[in-house]
Amino acid sequence: MNARILGDTLSLIIDQGEDGLAHLTWFGPQADEEMAAAPVFQRLPASPDIAVGPTLLPEHGRGFHGISQVEGHCAATHRRIRLGQPELIEQDGQILLTAEDAALGLTVRTRLYFDGDVLVQEGSVSNTGAHTLSLQRAASLLLPAPDWASEVRTHAGAWGREGHPVTHRWTAGRIEQSGRSGRPGFDGGPTLSLTETNAGVAHGRWLTVHLAWSGPFRLAAERATDGSGQVLAERLFLPGEVCLRSGETLDLPAALMTRSAEGSNGISTRLHARQRRQGRSMRRPVHFNTWEARYFSVAEADCIALAKGAAALGAERFVLDDGWFKGRRNDQTSLGDWTVDADLFPNGLTPLINAVHAEGMEFGLWLEPEMVSPDSDLYRAHPDWVLGWPEPDLATGRNQLVLDLALEPVREHLFTVISDLLDRYAISYLKWDCNRDLYPATRDGIVRAGAQTEGLYRLLDRLRARYPVEIESCASGGGRIDAGIAARTDRFWTSDATDAIDRLNIQRAAGLVMPHERLGAHVGPSPNPMTGRQVSMSFRVLAALFGHFGIEADPEKVSEDDRRVLTRGIEIYKQHRDWMHAGDLLNLSEPDTDPDVQLVRSDDGHQALLRVMRVGTPMRPLQSRLRLAGLDPAARYSLSEIALEGTPIHWPLGAFSGAGLMNEGLNLDPGRALTGRLIYIERTG
Numbered sequence: 001m002n003a004r005i006l007g008d009t010l011s012l013i014i015d016q017g018e019d020g021l022a023h024l025t026w027f028g029p030q031a032d033e034e035m036a037a038a039p040v041f042q043r044l045p046a047s048p049d050i051a052v053g054p055t056l057l058p059e060h061g062r063g064f065h066g067i068s069q070v071e072g073h074c075a076a077t078h079r080r081i082r083l084g085q086p087e088l089i090e091q092d093g094q095i096l097l098t099a100e101d102a103a104l105g106l107t108v109r110t111r112l113y114f115d116g117d118v119l120v121q122e123g124s125v126s127n128t129g130a131h132t133l134s135l136q137r138a139a140s141l142l143l144p145a146p147d148w149a150s151e152v153r154t155h156a157g158a159w160g161r162e163g164h165p166v167t168h169r170w171t172a173g174r175i176e177q178s179g180r181s182g183r184p185g186f187d188g189g190p191t192l193s194l195t196e197t198n199a200g201v202a203h204g205r206w207l208t209v210h211l212a213w214s215g216p217f218r219l220a221a222e223r224a225t226d227g228s229g230q231v232l233a234e235r236l237f238l239p240g241e242v243c244l245r246s247g248e249t250l251d252l253p254a255a256l257m258t259r260s261a262e263g264s265n266g267i268s269t270r271l272h273a274r275q276r277r278q279g280r281s282m283r284r285p286v287h288f289n290t291w292e293a294r295y296f297s298v299a300e301a302d303c304i305a306l307a308k309g310a311a312a313l314g315a316e317r318f319v320l321d322d323g324w325f326k327g328r329r330n331d332q333t334s335l336g337d338w339t340v341d342a343d344l345f346p347n348g349l350t351p352l353i354n355a356v357h358a359e360g361m362e363f364g365l366w367l368e369p370e371m372v373s374p375d376s377d378l379y380r381a382h383p384d385w386v387l388g389w390p391e392p393d394l395a396t397g398r399n400q401l402v403l404d405l406a407l408e409p410v411r412e413h414l415f416t417v418i419s420d421l422l423d424r425y426a427i428s429y430l431k432w433d434c435n436r437d438l439y440p441a442t443r444d445g446i447v448r449a450g451a452q453t454e455g456l457y458r459l460l461d462r463l464r465a466r467y468p469v470e471i472e473s474c475a476s477g478g479g480r481i482d483a484g485i486a487a488r489t490d491r492f493w494t495s496d497a498t499d500a501i502d503r504l505n506i507q508r509a510a511g512l513v514m515p516h517e518r519l520g521a522h523v524g525p526s527p528n529p530m531t532g533r534q535v536s537m538s539f540r541v542l543a544a545l546f547g548h549f550g551i552e553a554d555p556e557k558v559s560e561d562d563r564r565v566l567t568r569g570i571e572i573y574k575q576h577r578d579w580m581h582a583g584d585l586l587n588l589s590e591p592d593t594d595p596d597v598q599l600v601r602s603d604d605g606h607q608a609l610l611r612v613m614r615v616g617t618p619m620r621p622l623q624s625r626l627r628l629a630g631l632d633p634a635a636r637y638s639l640s641e642i643a644l645e646g647t648p649i650h651w652p653l654g655a656f657s658g659a660g661l662m663n664e665g666l667n668l669d670p671g672r673a674l675t676g677r678l679i680y681i682e683r684t685g
């Protein structure tokens with residue numbers, strides 16, 4: 001039996017051979033489908049006499065030693081789980097695969113379908129037997145890897161510098177991207193790519209897998225000694241975490257997979273399209289956020305003054321960050337006590353919100369609902385509500401503990417507290433922060449890391465069903481960026497680093513999976529509070545322009561010259577955001593190269609903005625031509641430079657064909673260190 005599903009341009013074919021196993025015979029462009037073929041079987045010396053290469057729902061016991069779909073055992077009988085041959089059904093554009101361990105009573109279901117050109121795999125594991133089953137693994141996605149994959153691309157990072165791309169040669173064994181901290185973390189989250197050697201942003205084959213899950217995860221590429229490979233995405237089970245009792249079903253997080261023959265740009269445009277279909281579409285107002293302007297020192301009169309200053313610069317939303325609630329003056333107290341501090345805001349938040357509205361802005365508020373400070377009324381009332389209970393001397397992180405969101409009363413309390421704020425005040429936006437990892441992720445010594453993530457999802461889903469409020473996912477910056485949280489939020493704070501140079505790389509890494517309009521990008525102060533670097537206002541504005549634009553600096557401290565640049569930058573953002581936020585963002589330079597070059601192109605192909613950011617002093621200052629991408633070779637384009645300073649604002653650069661711009665390239669002086677250029681490209685014929 002042969003089952004086939006179609007994406008926009010990709011297709012997937014599974015063949016159930018005479019051996020009864022489900023073989024992936026094709027995952028690639030529909031146009032090349034005639035090349036689909038069952039894996040070749042060679043009887044290798046010292047190997048099984050039958051074909052044992054990776055299949056769908058693979059299983060040990062027939063000579064296959066790779067990763068199997070489900071791993072676990074029954075403590076009562078000591079039997080290990082062993083799945084039988086899967087049943088394969090094609091139905092309404094979906095492929096359903098079901099396999100059973102009839103002896104133990106376990107059913108594994110998986111569903112594959114395309115969303116655009118993104119393959120989605122969802123599944124569940126059900127205990128239909130009499131005994132509790134202990135699971136070590138239940139993969140969301142486990143597929144044979146393409147034979148052209150010779151490199152694995154992952155990310156590594158740290159607070160303030162999230163998501164450095166890492167390339168591994170994949171010759172043998174396993175390469176893994178995993179996280180046990182309970183948040184996806186600063187490493188770039190649950191994403192892993194397979195590529196051909198030297199594939200880049202605009203060329204070469206890529207296959208990328210992403211897990212829609214904000215808890216512990218594992219993605220891996222593993223190659224067996226016969227050369228065949230597997231790619232894996234799964235929720236990572238911590239010791240003893242998943243004991244499936246009789247009658248219970250565990251739903252697995254969805255995994256996404258796509259491939260491209262046009263480098264990582266092809267991957268991101270496909271994933272962005274899927275994320276946009278899943279998310280809410282909205283105009284992205286210019287933010288003003290109080291954090292780097294005031295840190296914890298917020299109070300009514302001062303915030304009203306900040307709001308006036310922000311509005312004068314062109315901000316459209318004022319976000320009151322940390323420091324506004326009862327007793328909070330630093331990071332050592334008060335998380336959990338989500339009532340307005342009466343000394344700082346004697347009349348509640350209403351006077352500030354009225355002032356924000358009077359300036360024509362919306363109001364947003366920072367919260368960190370999952371956390372509690374040991375020095376808080378909430379903790380004093382409910383010390384047993386924290387993860388780790390009842391261990392003594394729980395380790396704090398940023399002086400705080402984590403509330404156990406698997407507990408229904410905790411979720412109910414948080415829902416009530418947040419609802420009170422949303423009912424009382426005109427809050428259109430929440431910055432939802434999460435500033436520490438889960439340790440220990442236990443209750444009574446029993447692991448509940450996944451339950452924490454599920455509890456968070458439930459709380460967010462319930463709030464979103466009741467309130468139209470927009471939510472930003474922040475976790476000490478970009479510590480929680482994944483498609484699981486993306487289904488429940490509208491924006492990501494990608495980093496605490498507002499240093500424009502670091503931020504170029506951070507936005508780029510987050511942008512592999514998430515569309516640029518969801519990635520907050522703010523103009524911070526100079527010198528930057530984190531790195532001390534001094535960077536011109538025009539560079540800072542350009543660095544933020546392709547994301548969801550905002551300001552993080554005290555308007556009073558912005559010089560007159562910088563003000564002119566910033567306000568012009570904001571006007572440019574407002575003028576172009578609607579088409580930029582629905583268009584494709586293409587990288588034209590490889591990561592960590594200089595200049596950093598990106599182009600954002602409108603959906604209809606009629607306009608584009610090219611951004612060239614010169615970070616350092618090049619070894620050879622006369623650059624070669626800049627070859628563009630994403631244009632129609634047969635069309636003609638008129639190019640003009642947009643100046644952030646001086647007049648005129650538009651400088652004509654000439655008219656060229658798409659073919660000329662892409663094949664020969666634009667002859668453009670990329671300028672000196674720490675300058676950027678912005679070119680508007682308009683299709684004229």
Ligand code: DGJ
Nearest residue numbers: 291321322474476477496
């Ligand atoms: C971490 C966030 O990333 C910052 O932007 C800020 O909101 C602080 N937390 C507040 O404590």
